[in-house]
Amino acid sequence: MLNNITRDLADHDLRGQVADYIPQLAQVSPQHFGISVATPEGALYSAGDVSQPFSIQSISKVFALTLALGKRGDGIWEYVGREPSGDPFNSIVQLEHESGKPRNPFINAGALAVVDAIMMGHEPKEVLAEILSFIRFLSDDASIYFDHEVAASELEHKHRNASLAHFMKSFGKLQHDVDKILGTYSHQCALAMNCEQLARAGLFLVSDGINQVSGSRVVSAQRARRINSLMMMCGHYDGSGEFAYRVGLPGKSGVGGGILAIAPGKGSIAVWSPGLDTVGNSLLGTKALEMFTQNTGWSVF
Numbered sequence: 641m642l643n644n645i646t647r648d649l650a651d652h653d654l655r656g657q658v659a660d661y662i663p664q665l666a667q668v669s670p671q672h673f674g675i676s677v678a679t680p681e682g683a684l685y686s687a688g689d690v691s692q693p694f695s696i697q698s699i700s701k702v703f704a705l706t707l708a709l710g711k712r713g714d715g716i717w718e719y720v721g722r723e724p725s726g727d728p729f730n731s732i733v734q735l736e737h738e739s740g741k742p743r744n745p746f747i748n749a750g751a752l753a754v755v756d757a758i759m760m761g762h763e764p765k766e767v768l769a770e771i772l773s774f775i776r777f778l779s780d781d782a783s784i785y786f787d788h789e790v791a792a793s794e795l796e797h798k799h800r801n802a803s804l805a806h807f808m809k810s811f812g813k814l815q816h817d818v819d820k821i822l823g824t825y826s827h828q829c830a831l832a833m834n835c836e837q838l839a840r841a842g843l844f845l846v847s848d849g850i851n852q853v854s855g856s857r858v859v860s861a862q863r864a865r866r867i868n869s870l871m872m873m874c875g876h877y878d879g880s881g882e883f884a885y886r887v888g889l890p891g892k893s894g895v896g897g898g899i900l901a902i903a904p905g906k907g908s909i910a911v912w913s914p915g916l917d918t919v920g921n922s923l924l925g926t927k928a929l930e931m932f933t934q935n936t937g938w939s940v941f
């Protein structure tokens with residue numbers, strides 16, 4: 641079935657626009673397409689460009705939130721809310737009326753607050769080492785790396801995120817140095833992974849917090865359900881309602897064109913197609929997931 645989806649989408653002319661506000665991402669061909677499905681039984685089904693690493697960007701916010709919950713527990717909700725924003729991923733408007741507290745951990749402002757919560761007085765290098773070893777543990781793959789060129793490219797054009805961070809800092813909402821938070825955040829977003837690695841990294845959210853393949857408990861069952869609920873409500877920003885309507889799964893997108901979707905009890909699905917729709921989510925990636933859930937009945941509804 642994955643081969644059929646890949647073949648059907650190969651001829652699609654309408655692939656959306658590759659993100660160009662991070663110049664390094666603009667160099668990626670929109671022709672790529674890959675899809676991988678990992679199951680708790682240890683099967684991995686793949687079609688298309690599934691071995692080529694891509695920039696996971698905002699998908700990393702799921703893993704950063706998981707780490708932050710481990711360190712801070714429910715204290716994280718003092719830093720960031722858990723409501724959908726209905727605004728673009730890099731919007732500043734709500735911060736002014738809501739005392740600098742971001743609506744949720746997946747918009748950029750919220751992800752910056754999560755990084756601040758993870759840092760706990762440590763230097764960016766140490767925090768990044770922890771993020772990297774966590775993601776390697778989740779996907780059981782030590783070859784995952786930070787693409788430093790992508791991080792540098794984002795940092796050169798960091799004005800919007802820097803504005804968000806300084807604005808939050810002005811409300812006393814960030815504890816650490818803004819440049820250190822931005823540097824850490826940009827590297828976290830510049831994690832390079834392929835579809836197979838990403839599908840495996842999502843397995844703990846499929847099985848109540850346990851990665852059944854490695855046998856490791858990552859989070860409690862309750863926490864896994866809550867992370868999934870946040871992905872469902874906020875994982876696609878102002879496109880979250882549309883994604884829930886069409887795909888019916890918790891999902892998280894990134895401007896590198898990846899999407900991680902979780903079918904609780906069934907499997908973890910990673911897709912990659914770099915062209916984005918108007919709100920910054922992978923256009924063909926969403927289409928592929930819509931076809932996939934229609935064929936498998938794997939929607940949560």
Ligand code: DON
Nearest residue numbers: 697698729829893894895920
């Ligand atoms: O901060 C940014 O703008 C990027 N590093 C991440 C944004 C992103 O992936 C939004 N997702 N669709």
